[in-house]
Structures are given as structure tokens and as C-alpha cells.
Amino acid sequence: MRRQVYSLLVDNNPGVLSRIAGLFSRRGYSIDSITAGRTADSRFTRITVVTSGDELILEQIEKQLRKLVDVRSIKKLQDEDSVYRELMLVKIRANSKQRSEVVSVADIFRAKIVDVEQDSLMIELTGNQSKLEAFLNLLDGYEILELARTGITGLSRGSKDITYL
Template structure:
């Protein structure tokens, strides 16, 4: 079973290390982890995709909640959240293959971000199944390099949104 956790944390040095360290100390599996500063530079949003049975996933949530820098942890359920992933793929491509790869990229609304004499670099953003389907169509081509960010996501709407004012007061909408 897989679960997506969204953490709002203080933007302090070492916070990502402390969060990931909790997983390694306890032997929990991280499928992907992404982190980035929010609109308010005092805070970072970390999205963690973890695997395990219900007991392990429940323990992960409880243990992460106890960390000093963690302001909020939410489980992002697929039916009321939006997940996205970014992938960049460098593909070997001669003149003939270049046209074919560009056609596949167009179907997926991917961007060609670099063109060289013998390769193309494609950037694609979407949910995991879109990214997987795109990679499946590239199977006949030689993938030279691939970078995949992992999932990041947010809950839909304004229900349960945590807002922190300038004085540091935490409010939930």
C-alpha cells in the first residue's frame, strides 16, 4: 500500500535531513520525496510517498508529526488531491527518430527543451500514469539519461488549508 504525505515544515537548515533520517532510523521505505519553499519563505512543503501496510503508514504519520520542525502533516488522498511529477528524458535521435519523438511528445503535451545533432531532451509534467505511459512509448528509442522528480501534490479546494500569519499564528480554513 502506498500513501502520500504532505508536510508543512519550518524552513530551517537540516529539516529535510531530520525528516528523511526518521525514515532511515525506523527502517521505513520512501518511494519519493520532494521539497520546496512555499509562497512564504519561512516554510517548506515536503511531499513524501511511502509504502507499507496500514500499521507502518500510521506509525510514519505519528512519528513525523512529533518532529520539532513539522507544523502540519496531511495524508493526500487521490480523490481529493492533485499529484504531479516532472520528468526529463534525453533520447538519442537521428533525423528520422527526432520527428517521431517530437510527435509522441506533442501527444503528451511535453516540451522539447534541448535539441542536439544526435539527441533530444524532453520535459513532461503530469500524474504518474501519464509519465509511465510516455516512457512506455519511448521504449523503442535509446534513453540516454532520465531524471524523475517524484510526486508533489496539494489537496483540492480550501478545506483544511493551514494559513500562518506574520506573527506565526496558525489558522485552518
């Protein structure tokens, strides 16, 4: 099994994300993560899909995606030629004595404290998956009250292979 990241440029039409997710569901393909957001041109949305499978399955996924009317372009992002990021919000139980320790760990990872309450802190961290996992490992002794992750989003490096519509 191999992981593949696809960057899709699609028409910004109602239901496009649902149609893409539905394709995966109908065919029994796995979605590890999916993110979507409007591009600089509001007519288009960029969707990043992370999936896994053998070569035949990954080839079929790409072929099926190309058949969708709203899909304008598909790029297979490769680890060495791309930049991936993920956003994580984590709420940690921390009293006034523990707070400085948690803030120190957050500073090391260039994380932001985005909310402070009497008994908890909320931290925002952006980075690649290994950075987020390393941060969570250092918080092992603290109680994580809530955790939310966006999933991977990514772009290829450089200006070659840019799709202009």
C-alpha cells in the same frame, strides 16, 4: 501494503529535510519519493513524502513525523481529493530522421522539447505517474540516454483544511 502520500508543512530551517529522511532511515520505513520546496511564505517548506506499508506502519510514520519540532502540519493526501504531479526529463538518442517521430509523440503528451543536439533530444514532461509511464512505453523503440524524475508532489483539492500560520 498501501501507498500513502503525506504533505508536510515544515519550518524552512537548515537540515529539516535531512531530519525527516533520517527518521525514515532510523526506523526502517520506506520512502518511495520525497520532494521539497519553499512555499509562498519563505518561512515554510512543503515536503511531499510518498511511502508504503501496512496500516500500523503508516500510523507510526505519521506519529513519528508529528513529534518532529519543525513539522507544522501533516496532511494525508487521498487520490480522489488531491492533485499529484511529477516532472521528468528524458534524453533520447534521435538522428534527424527520427526526430520528427519523437516530436510527434511528445506533442501528443504535451511535452516540451527543451534541448536539441545533433544526435539527441531532451524532453520535459509533467503529469501524473501513469502519464509519464505511458510516455516512456511509447519511446520503447528509442535509446534513452538519460532519465531524471522528481518524484510526486501534491496538494489537496479545494480550500478546506488549509493550514495558515
